[in-house]
Amino acid sequence: MGPKVSIIMPFYNCAFIDQAIQSALNQTYYNIEIIVVDDGSTQHTEKIIPFLDRIRYFKKENGGTATALNHGIAEATGSYVAWLSSDDYFLPEKIEKQLAFMLERNAKASFTNYDCVDENNQVITQFTGMRFQNTKQVAESYLKYNTINGCTVLIDRNELNIFGSFNPIFRYTHDYEMWIKMLAYGVEFHYLDESLTKFRQHQESGTVKHQDQMLAEMQVIEQTYRPILMNRLKDL
Numbered sequence: 279m280g281p282k283v284s285i286i287m288p289f290y291n292c293a294f295i296d297q298a299i300q301s302a303l304n305q306t307y308y309n310i311e312i313i314v315v316d317d318g319s320t321q322h323t324e325k326i327i328p329f330l331d332r333i334r335y336f337k338k339e340n341g342g343t344a345t346a347l348n349h350g351i352a353e354a355t356g357s358y359v360a361w362l363s364s365d366d367y368f369l370p371e372k373i374e375k376q377l378a379f380m381l382e383r384n385a386k387a388s389f390t391n392y393d394c395v396d397e398n399n400q401v402i403t404q405f406t407g408m409r410f411q412n413t414k415q416v417a418e419s420y421l422k423y424n425t426i427n428g429c430t431v432l433i434d435r436n437e438l439n440i441f442g443s444f445n446p447i448f449r450y451t452h453d454y455e456m457w458i459k460m461l462a463y464g465v466e467f468h469y470l471d472e473s474l475t476k477f478r479q480h481q482e483s484g485t486v487k488h489q490d491q492m493l494a495e496m497q498v499i500e501q502t503y504r505p506i507l508m509n510r511l512k513d514l
Contacts, residue, residue, distance in 0.1 A: 282358070283377060285311070285361075292364035310373060311354070313336070315338065317341060318340060342446050356435065359433055361428055366477050372390075387432075390469070390472050414467055416468075424496065426507060453498050454499055458499060
């Protein structure tokens with residue numbers, strides 16, 4: 279049996295939580311644990327009840343996605359960590375393919391492409407993300423863009439231990455801050471050119487409702503880390 283993978287699933291009043299959990303349970307890689315962190319939800323909690331005997335469920339006061347992720351990671355027992363938003367879902371072979379890709383390359387962090395879907399799981403765009411030939415291209419992309427979709431990431435838990443918690447100050451861009459920080463300080467993110475996650479676009483998603491706050495947070499993050507990343511890239 280291969281190394282255990284912990285799938286961390288923050289949940290806050292999301293109507294799609296049951297689909298997300300089911301997609302995690304449907305993984306073809308069996309050495310996984312599914313950790314759902316209820317971030318003070320008041321709606322749709324009944325959708326979790328049928329899965330309670332197959333997941334680890336934790337409830338906490340509302341503090342934002344970063345705090346829910348941090349709670350889940352602290353409880354995780356896996357050697358690798360994946361994050362699945364409660365409105366997205368994984369394809370069944372997601373963990374199996376991505377972990378094999380990482381082990382083959384001795385990679386500490388990886389990500390894949392993804393498809394965008396609507397509220398009815400109809401594909402809007404395929405291979406929505408940027409595509410890369412090597413890890414240097416990934417790092418270079420962060421001089422201009424937020425390239426990595428957090429729910430496509432699979433990462434060695436030791437790397438998260440080194441870089442600390444997701445920063446709750448960045449309520450909507452905590453993942454961007456974590457990835458660019460890791461890149462700036464030398465972590466290589468390996469890109470698997472397959473679309474293994476479905477990213478849902480809907481009117482209640484954070485990327486739709488909080489655009490202004492996201493842009494303001496990103497500006498702070500970029501001012502902090504892009505100069506460090508630029509200096510690192512000069513040495514590559």
